[in-house]
Amino acid sequence: MNITNWIDDFKEPLFIAGPCSAESEEQMLRIASELPPQVKIFRAGIWKPRTKPNSFEGVGAIGLNWLKKVKDDYGFKITTEIANANHAKLALEYDVDILWIGARTTVNPFQVQEIAEALKGTDKIVLVKNPVNPDLDLWIGALERLNGQGITKLGAIHRGFSTYKKDRYRNQPQWQIALDFKNKYPEIPLLCDPSHIAGDRNLVEEVAQKSFNFGFDGLMVETHHTPDEAWSDAAQQVTPEKLKSIIENLKIRSQDQENVDYHLTLERLRNQIDDKDRAVLELLSERMKVAKEIGELKKEHNITVYQPKRWNNLRECMIELALEQGLSEEFVHDFMTAIHQESIKIQNTIMAENTSI
Numbered sequence: 001m002n003i004t005n006w007i008d009d010f011k012e013p014l015f016i017a018g019p020c021s022a023e024s025e026e027q028m029l030r031i032a033s034e035l036p037p038q039v040k041i042f043r044a045g046i047w048k049p050r051t052k053p054n055s056f057e058g059v060g061a062i063g064l065n066w067l068k069k070v071k072d073d074y075g076f077k078i079t080t081e082i083a084n085a086n087h088a089k090l091a092l093e094y095d096v097d098i099l100w101i102g103a104r105t106t107v108n109p110f111q112v113q114e115i116a117e118a119l120k121g122t123d124k125i126v127l128v129k130n131p132v133n134p135d136l137d138l139w140i141g142a143l144e145r146l147n148g149q150g151i152t153k154l155g156a157i158h159r160g161f162s163t164y165k166k167d168r169y170r171n172q173p174q175w176q177i178a179l180d181f182k183n184k185y186p187e188i189p190l191l192c193d194p195s196h197i198a199g200d201r202n203l204v205e206e207v208a209q210k211s212f213n214f215g216f217d218g219l220m221v222e223t224h225h226t227p228d229e230a231w232s233d234a235a236q237q238v239t240p241e242k243l244k245s246i247i248e249n250l251k252i253r254s255q256d257q258e259n260v261d262y263h264l265t266l267e268r269l270r271n272q273i274d275d276k277d278r279a280v281l282e283l284l285s286e287r288m289k290v291a292k293e294i295g296e297l298k299k300e301h302n303i304t305v306y307q308p309k310r311w312n313n314l315r316e317c318m319i320e321l322a323l324e325q326g327l328s329e330e331f332v333h334d335f336m337t338a339i340h341q342e343s344i345k346i347q348n349t350i351m352a353e354n355t356s357i
C-alpha cells in the first residue's frame with residue numbers, strides 16, 4: 001500500500017476522545033472544554049449503527065455543526081464515524097479532519113468500496129476499525145479499498161472482536177490479530193479503542209496500558225462528562241477527569257533504546273532463548289522420528305492413525321506436568337495439539353506411501 005505518514009504531525013502518542021454519541025451542542029462543548037490537554041482529536045458519533053432497532057441512532061447531520069463548533073472554539077481536530085457514501089460526502093463537506101469506518105461497516109466490502117469511492121483522492125485521514133469478526137484479511141481489505149482510491153493517510157483501530165459468550169470484556173481483544181496487522185503494515189498507525197474492548201469503564205485503563213505494552217500508536221477513548229446519563233454505551237464511557245488520570249498513569253514504552261546495560265543483558269538473555277529454541281527443535285525432530293516409526297508399525301498391522309485414548313491420556317498428563325512446571329494449561333494444550341496434528345499428518349503420509357491415495 002502507498003501510505004503517507006501523518007501521525008508524526010501529532011505529538012505522539014495520539015489521543016482521541018469525546019462522547020460515544022453527539023447529544024447536543026451544549027454537551028459537545030462541555031466535554032471539549034474538560035478534555036485533558038494531551039487529547040488532540042475530538043470524536044463524536046452522529047450516525048450510530050446499533051444492534052437493536054429503537055435504540056438511539058444518532059442525531060444525524062446536525063451534529064456536524066456541533067463538531068465544527070468544537071473545532072472552532074477549542075482548536076481540536078475532529079473525527080466522526082461514516083457508514084455510507086452519503087455520510088462520507090457530508091463529512092467532507094463539513095471539513096471533518098479524520099473519518100473512521102466502524103467495525104460493522106468494515107465487514108461489508110460493498111459498503112467499504114462505496115465509501116472509498118465517495119472519498120476518492122481525499123487527503124483526509126481515514127481510520128478503519130477491525131471487522132466485528134476476527135478476520136485480518138477483511139480488515140486489510142478495507143484499507144486496500146481506500147488506498148485503491150488514492151487515500152494514503154490511513155490508520156487502523158483495534159476495537160476487539162464480537163463473540164456470543166461474553167466474559168470479562170465486551171469484545172475479545174485477540175491481541176495476536178492486531179499484532180499480526182502491525183507486523184505486516186508497520187507503516188500504518190495502529191490505535192486501540194479500549195472502550196469497546198472493555199465495555200466497562202473500570203477496565204478501560206488496563207486495556208489501554210496493554211495496548212501500549214504492545215507498542216500501539218494511540219488511543220480512542222469514549223469520554224462523557226456524565227457517563228451514566230449518556231444516550232449510548234453508558235457503561236464504557238469515562239469522565240474527562242478519569243481520562244486525564246488514565247493518560248497520566250500510562251506507561252509509554254519505546255520499541256528500543258540506546259542504554260548499553262539494557263542491550264548487554266538483552267543479548268545475553270536472547271542467546272539463552274536461541275539455545276533453548278534450538279534444543280526444543282531438536283527434541284521435536286526426534287519425537288517426529290518416533291511418530292514415523294509408530295506410523296510404519298501401524299501400517300504393517302493395519303491400525304488406525306488416530307488413537308483417541310492414548311492422545312487424551314497424553315494430553316492430560318502433559319497438562320498436569322505443565323502446571324507443576326509453571327506453564328499455562330491453555331498454552332500446553334495448544335502446543336501438544338499442534339504436535340499431535342503434525343504427528344498424525346506424518347503417519348497419514350506413511351499410510352499413503354506406495355498406494356494410489
Ligand SMILES: O=C(O)C(=O)C[C@]1(C(=O)O)C=C[C@@H](O)C=C1
Nearest residue numbers: 291294305306307310311340343
Ligand atoms: O501413540 C500413538 O499411537 C501414536 O501414533 C503417537 C501419537 C502422538 O503423536 O502422540 C499420534 C497419534 C495418535 O493419535 C496418538 C498419539
